[in-house]
Amino acid sequence: MSPHPILEAAVGTPNFAQIFGPVFWGFCVSLILCGVSVMQGFMYFTRYNDKLWIRLFAGGMITLDFISMALISQSMYYYMLPHFGSFAPLNAVTPELTVECLISAMLTFGSQMYFAYQLFIIRRAGILPKLANASVVILATFGLAGGIGCAVMMFMVPQEVFANRNPTFAILAGISKGFGAAADVIATIAMCLFLSAADTGVTGTSSRLRAIMHLFVNRGILVTLAQIGLLITFFATSNHLYWLAFHINTTKFYVITFFAMLNARDSIWSASGKVSRMAESTNHGVSGIRYPPREKQLDDYELDSPGFEKATIHVTTTSTTAAI
Template identity: 60%
Template sequence: MSSNATVPDATVGPTFAQVFGPVFWGFCVSLILGGVSALQGYLYFTRYNDKLPVRLVAAMMLTLDFLSVALICQSMYYYMLPHFGSFAPLNHVTSELNIECLISAVITFTSQMYFVYQLYMVKSPGMTASVMKALVIVFGTVGLAGAVGCVAMMFKYPHSIFMNRNHVFAILAGIAKGFGAAADIVATIAMCMFLSKADTGIRRTSSMLKSLMHLVINRGILVTVAQILLLVTFFATSGHLYWLAVHINTTKLYVNTFFGMLNARTSLQERYATGHMSISGDTTAYSQRLAAAANSQMAAREKLGELGPQDYAMGAIRVTTSSTVADI
């Protein structure tokens, strides 16, 4: 411990426990969320056989999440144990924490771009749909650029991050979190709009779409609130480390909501499937079975002369909607 480092009196400034306490409890929550991520990943890889690119993205997200936990553990050790009672470590940000911030930026951007992929799979026509998808991409990219800029400033000015914060670093952090929140808000609104347009008036289909919208809204609220809370604590409580406690959990929320939306397909399909077919493995094959069953039923009714124009429309929407559930 440095001979010049002293613990400030409680009447003069915050104590060691007051400064590092929120980070410690945030770290505890992140460990719990990390365990949830591991469980979500296990359920996904044992239940689904999606296309290779989707599985690769899922594997990357899970790997980066585990690496993030390891880096956070190392940083917690450095700041709290070897220099216990001293604020001297706050004069320098570790390389491990810098790398963790970069991983957080990659996870956030990947989750947002996968949501864009989901928006694309809904295939909602019109200029509004294209504009909203473009906005999510632009906002997410600007947020990623701001986050990468933050990491660069952390490597270049490691002594001006926690104490005597660098102004450029603060501006870049504001850009990263602000545009990240904007991307999540637009993506959530866009998905709800696209799904509401797919409503056919059929009770089963409407119920399924409502469940999808609830899932999307819950995901959007979680990650958006996390980004906004991080932005507020970063600027409003610059003398404390509340923002760091929020930061290490924001990454976990993106990973958990990513796998949560992937794993929710089973419960949705089982709840709204017309038959009692077992659902496991490749969800695309399941969608094809649903489409084949619907088309066979329509063909049989067509031979009997029982189909009207509205039945063709309903059948087409049913097939498309079933595919949407599988892809989302």
């Protein structure tokens, strides 16, 4: 009798390539994404001198990402090389993947909390902004709890993860990924709404806000699609290992987008400044109107950089204050 009846029922007479092929290609993608996160981290630490807690937070993110990649590599080695051609290793999940699952939950939560911090510093009057930020924190915390629960179940019943999946493990995984995706969706929508409310028509400020909104939207779409893809493959193809390929890459997207938000500040500042100068030049050529100095154009808008050197936008209106 086959030791993996579920896998055999899914693919008929399974072979090694059918079972581990998707995982191998997912592992190759994760190596590329790890290289991208290393490059992003190098760019950040060599270009910016942010507040100490932000630099420590970024250092923790990149360190955990390194550890995650090392644990994934060790697990791929164990499944594919010493036991090549055998399905015996699928009897249990490796301890390395168990620890990596915990690290994945921590990295996801850390990235979401930094996004919630960005949402928090956009101070806007009313109860809805507070509810939106609280919802993001609560949903992300539930996602973290689900991820920790998954790691605990993987440690307690390692033989019921790949084949003969434990129902409790499946429920906890659904909580982790479902609540994580919901937190990302709410955070992205709230950020765009708050930034839109802060736009008062000043050319330079408006172009910067639009660029920041595009960055947040792209980040939200990427990580949400990754979470949803993992959810779908985890439950719809439970007799395959497709979900594992999504799992080892989803965390990388959170790390990359975290550093992308930090590193995009100079490019946003530079690009929006060019747009502003082009608009002033065009308007001057058409109407002959001479514009006041840039400081006077901004009037009530202050470009500040408390901890985000030279690239923080502080926008003040009658109802909204945004410092990004």
